[in-house]
Amino acid sequence: MVETNEGGHDGVLRFPEGFLFGTATAAHQVEGGNTNNDWWVFEHDSSSGCVESSGDACDSFHRWREDVALVADLGLKAYRFSVEWSRIEPSEGEWSIAMLDHYRRICAACVGRGIQPVVTLHHFTTPIWLSKRGGWESRDAPERFARFVARVVAHLGDLIGMACTINEPNIVSVMGYTLGEFPPGLKNELGRHRAVNEAMIRAHHLGVEALNSGPGDFPVGMTLAMSELVAEEGGEKMRDAARELMEDVFLRELRDDDFVGVQCYTRTRFGPRGTLGPEPGVAPTQMGYEYWPQVVEHTLRRAADVTGIPVVVTENGVATEDDKERVAYMRDALSGLHRCIEDQIDVRGYFAWSLMDNFEWNLGYRPKFGLCALDRETFERRPKPSAFFFGEVSKRGELVV
Numbered sequence: 253m254v255e256t257n258e259g260g261h262d263g264v265l266r267f268p269e270g271f272l273f274g275t276a277t278a279a280h281q282v283e284g285g286n287t288n289n290d291w292w293v294f295e296h297d298s299s300s301g302c303v304e305s306s307g308d309a310c311d312s313f314h315r316w317r318e319d320v321a322l323v324a325d326l327g328l329k330a331y332r333f334s335v336e337w338s339r340i341e342p343s344e345g346e347w348s349i350a351m352l353d354h355y356r357r358i359c360a361a362c363v364g365r366g367i368q369p370v371v372t373l374h375h376f377t378t379p380i381w382l383s384k385r386g387g388w389e390s391r392d393a394p395e396r397f398a399r400f401v402a403r404v405v406a407h408l409g410d411l412i413g414m415a416c417t418i419n420e421p422n423i424v425s426v427m428g429y430t431l432g433e434f435p436p437g438l439k440n441e442l443g444r445h446r447a448v449n450e451a452m453i454r455a456h457h458l459g460v461e462a463l464n465s466g467p468g469d470f471p472v473g474m475t476l477a478m479s480e481l482v483a484e485e486g487g488e489k490m491r492d493a494a495r496e497l498m499e500d501v502f503l504r505e506l507r508d509d510d511f512v513g514v515q516c517y518t519r520t521r522f523g524p525r526g527t528l529g530p531e532p533g534v535a536p537t538q539m540g541y542e543y544w545p546q547v548v549e550h551t552l553r554r555a556a557d558v559t560g561i562p563v564v565v566t567e568n569g570v571a572t573e574d575d576k577e578r579v580a581y582m583r584d585a586l587s588g589l590h591r592c593i594e595d596q597i598d599v600r601g602y603f604a605w606s607l608m609d610n611f612e613w614n615l616g617y618r619p620k621f622g623l624c625a626l627d628r629e630t631f632e633r634r635p636k637p638s639a640f641f642f643g644e645v646s647k648r649g650e651l652v653v
C-alpha cells in the first residue's frame with residue numbers, strides 16, 4: 253500500500269519507496285556538434301524558421317561527467333538521456349564502436365553514482381542517410397531503427413535501468429507534417445502525418461522486441477506528449493479529432509508495454525476553427541502556452557485509464573526566467589501526481605525537464621526549462637534554487653505543501 257498520510261493532512265506528501273525522482277536531457281539539445289542528423293540540416297536552412305542553430309549546445313558530449321555528477325550531487329535517483337543515432341551509425345550499416353563505448357561510459361558512471369540510467373533510443377533526430385531516403389516515410393525505416401536499437405542494447409543493455417524507444421512520436425509527426433516547424437518542415441500533409449504515425453508505432457514495437465532480446469533486464473516503454481485537451485463551445489469535434497490523432501492512436505498500442513512515459517506541460521484549448529491561445533487570466537510561459545501544472549494529474553489519469561499499464565512522468569517542467577515560478581509549478585505538479593497515487597494509480601516516477609537550460613529546437617536557446625543555468629561561453633552549470641528544492645524532495649521522498 254502507498255503511504256499517503258491520509259491525503260497529506262499534516263502538510264507532507266510522502267511518495268512510495270522506490271519512486272524515481274529524476275531529470276532529463278536529449279542528445280541534440282545538450283551534446284553539441286551533432287552535424288550528421290536531419291535537425292542540423294533543418295536548423296541551418298534559412299527557410300525553416302529556426303531562430304538559431306544548436307552549435308555547441310551545452311558541450312555535454314565532452315562534459316557529460318559534470319552532468320552525471322550534478323544529478324548525483326542534487327540527490328536525484330535517475331537520469332534520462334538519449335543516444336544519438338547519427339553518431340552510432342553515421343552511414344548506413346557503419347557502426348562506431350567508439351560512440352557505443354561513449355554512451356556505455358555514461359551509463360556506467362550513472363550506475364557508479366547510484367543513478368538509474370534511463371536511455372532514450374530516438375529523441376527527434378534521424379541520421380542524414382535515412383532522412384535522404386524519406387526519414388520515417390521510408391518503407392524500411394522501422395526495420396532500420398530496430399537494427400540500431402539491437403546494436404545499442406547489445407553494447408550497453410546490461411547497464412540500462414529503463415529504456416524509452418521513441419520520444420514523442422506524435423510531436424515528430426505533427427510538427428514535421430502538419431505545422432512545418434520540425435523536419436521535414438511540411439504543412440497540412442495529414443495523409444503523410446498519419447503514415448508517419450503508423451511507421452513510428454511499428455518502429456516502437458520492433459524496438460521493444462529488440463530491447464527485450466538483448467542483455468539486461470529493464471522496463472521498456474514509449475514516451476508520448478500529452479496535453480489536457482479542452483473544448484470551448486463548438487470546439488468539441490476539433491478536440492476529439494486531435495485526441496485521436498495525437499494521443500489515442502498511440503496509447504492503444506502500448507497496452508503490452510512495461511510502462512508509458514507521459515510528457516506534459518500545458519493544456520490545449522479548441523474552438524470551432526482549431527486551437528486557441530491562452531485563456532485570459534492564465535499566464536503564458538516562454539513557450540507561449542498556458543502555465544498549467546494541473547496537466548500532470550489530468551494526463552496521468554488518462555494515460556493509465558487508456559493503457560492500463562504503469563505510468564512515469566518522463567518530462568514535465570515550465571519555461572520561465574523566474575525560478576520561483578518553477579518551484580511553484582513543480583510543487584503543484586507533484587501534488588497532482590500524488591493525488592493519482594492516493595487513488596491507486598500506478599505512477600512510478602517523475603522526471604523534471606530539464607537538467608539545464610538547453611537548445612529548445614526551433615525556438616533556440618531563449619526558453620529556460622533548466623534546473624541549472626548554463627553559461628554558453630564557459631559552459632558552466634549553475635544549479636538554481638529549483639534544483640535544490642527538487643533534490644530535497646528526492647532525498648526525503650516527500651513534498652512539503
